[in-house]
Each structure stands twice: as C-alpha cells, then as structure tokens.
Amino acid sequence: MRELLTRHGLKPTKSLGQNFLIDGNILRAIAEAGGAQAGVSVLEVGPGLGVLTREIATRGAHVTALEKDERLRPALDETLEGLDVTVVWGDALEYDYAALPPGTRVIANLPYYITGPLLARFMRAPSIVSATVLVQKEVGQRLTSGPGEDNYGFLSALAALYGSVRHVRDVPKGAFLPAPDVTSSVLRLDFDRSRPGPAPELLRFIEAALHHRRKTLRNNLRMIGHAGEAIDEALADLGLRPDVRAEDVPLDALRGLAGRLGVVL
Structure with a gap:
C-alpha cells in the first residue's frame, strides 16, 4: 500500500475521510460477511486504492465502485486491471441508487463523515438487499x-424500520493507513424488501420524536406542534406514562402514536 501510494504520488486526504484498510484478514472477513460471491452484484462506496x-x-x-477522488484513477487502474469492476467517478451522495440491479449488496469501508446519509440512501433503495459496512464503532453502537x-x-x-442489523466484528486503528482516531466496527444491515417502506411522514415523526431522546416524548411532540391533550390521550391509549422519555419508547408504540395523532393513516 505504501509503495502504491508513493509510486503514484498520493497521500490520503483527511477531508474525504480516506483511511485505507490494509489488514488482509479483515478485508477477507468483510467480503465474506457481505456475501461477495460469483454472480452477485456488489456496490462499493469509496474504494480508495482498490x-x-x-x-x-x-x-x-x-x-x-463509486469514487470521488480522481487522483486515485491511475492507482485503481493498476489494482483492478482485468477484474469485473466498473468505477463510477463522482459524489456518492448524488448517485442514483435506484438504478442498481435487483439484489445488489453494498460492501464498503464508508467515509466516516457521510456514513449516516449514505446508510439512509441504501435503506431507501429497493434494489439493495444488504449493506456490510465499516463504520466508526460509535455509529455501530447506535445502529x-x-x-x-x-x-x-x-x-x-x-x-x-427497514430490516435488521448485526455486529460482525470490531476493527483496531492499526488496520488502517493512516490510523484513524477511533476504533471501527463492521456491521451487516439486511433490508426486508418484502414489506413496504415506511411513509415519509412516519420517518419525519420518528426523527422529531427522537431528536431530543433524553427528554420526555410529550415535550418532543409538543415542539413539533401536537396538542398536549391529544398527546396525553394517545400515550394513555398505548399504556405509556406521561413522562416517558423518548429513548425508552418501542418502535411499534411510536408507530401507534403517529396513527393516533393523525400523522399517518
């Protein structure tokens, strides 16, 4: 890796979240966990040196493979020569994920600074059935x-809402070049495409309900315009305390509240 960088006059760019994975055992573990095998369509975001x-x-x-940094073009040409790889040059946040082949699996060492927006796009793309991703350990714990x-x-x-998540393994800082400031985790998200995706109104409601997750759910809902009396009645109907904190409310209960408050039908 160091030789490849030197030969092409490259240095990792911090602003693009470039921490290149260099541990062969972990590379193999990620590919295995992600379901990389013959005939499978795989999307990678941020291939780096490939x-x-x-x-x-x-x-x-x-x-x-989606790559934003065109400085990496000669290195990727060398690394990926003769392989069945299409490199798309551009911003992953602007890519049309709906155009992917059905059954696509994401396998990627995600740029840390856009992890959340990318995961949301993967979840919403009907052709993507799973995402096996390397993320900051803190993000993995949240997921x-x-x-x-x-x-x-x-x-x-x-x-x-979209499926299930499992922790595959943690990855130490020394597995990267350069070493990041944090420990990382490999996670696999599987998306259940047999059920309809959540309505945008429900997503906005749940996001607002959990925005201040340590505050009471009642206060959070008041902040987005719901009447106190209606909230109290809905909470009582669902057997929730008036002072329940947002972070303690099960997802099904949040769905029920959204229905009772007229957010979704």
Whole structure:
C-alpha cells in the first residue's frame, strides 16, 4: 500500500475521510460477511486504492465502485486491471441508487463523515438487499441499540424500520493507513424488501420524536406542534406514562402514536 501510494504520488486526504484498510484478514472477513460471491452484484462506496474492491471481485462478484477522488484513477487502474469492476467517478451522495440491479449488496469501508446519509440512501433503495459496512464503532453502537439502551436514537429506529442489523466484528486503528482516531466496527444491515417502506411522514415523526431522546416524548411532540391533550390521550391509549422519555419508547408504540395523532393513516 505504501509503495502504491508513493509510486503514484498520493497521500490520503483527511477531508474525504480516506483511511485505507490494509489488514488482509479483515478485508477477507468483510467480503465474506457481505456475501461477495460469483454472480452477485456488489456496490462499493469509496474504494480508495482498490484493495477491498479486488478482494470482492476475485470472488466472482460484479462490482460497481463509486469514487470521488480522481487522483486515485491511475492507482485503481493498476489494482483492478482485468477484474469485473466498473468505477463510477463522482459524489456518492448524488448517485442514483435506484438504478442498481435487483439484489445488489453494498460492501464498503464508508467515509466516516457521510456514513449516516449514505446508510439512509441504501435503506431507501429497493434494489439493495444488504449493506456490510465499516463504520466508526460509535455509529455501530447506535445502529445496533434498542429502545432503553444508551446509544438508541433515530439511526437505530431507522435501521429497525427497514430490516435488521448485526455486529460482525470490531476493527483496531492499526488496520488502517493512516490510523484513524477511533476504533471501527463492521456491521451487516439486511433490508426486508418484502414489506413496504415506511411513509415519509412516519420517518419525519420518528426523527422529531427522537431528536431530543433524553427528554420526555410529550415535550418532543409538543415542539413539533401536537396538542398536549391529544398527546396525553394517545400515550394513555398505548399504556405509556406521561413522562416517558423518548429513548425508552418501542418502535411499534411510536408507530401507534403517529396513527393516533393523525400523522399517518
């Protein structure tokens, strides 16, 4: 990796979240956990120098890799020569994920600074069935937390609305070049495409309800314009205390509140 960077006159760019994964065992573990195998369509975001891309492609997967930093073009040309990889140059936040082939699996070392927006896009894209991603450990804890747990919040609820999440493994700082300031985690999110996606109104309601998750749910709902009397009645109908904190409310109860308050039908 160092030789490749030197040969092409490259240095990792901090503003683009470039921390290149260099541990071969972890590369193989991510590809395996993500389901990279012959005939599978895989999307990778931020291939960097292409080492994870190469691991995925050599297993027979058809890889589309989104890369913003065109300085990496000669390095990727070298690393990925002869493999079934299409590199799309551009911003991953502007890519049309709806155009992906059905059954696509995301396998990626995500740029930390856009992890949340990217995960939301993966969840909403009907062709993506899973996302096996390397993220900051803190983000991983939020994704895998349930109501009442310390790290529970909107991202946790969003993942649960679309499917399920499991922790694959933690990754030490020394597995990257350069080493980041934080420990990372590999997570696999599986999206249940057999059920309709949540309505935008429901998503906005849950996001607002959990925005100040340690405050009472009643106060949070008052802040977005719901009448106190209507909230009290809805909470009572669902068997929730008037002073229940937002982070302690199960997702089904939040759905029930949204219905009783007329947010969704």
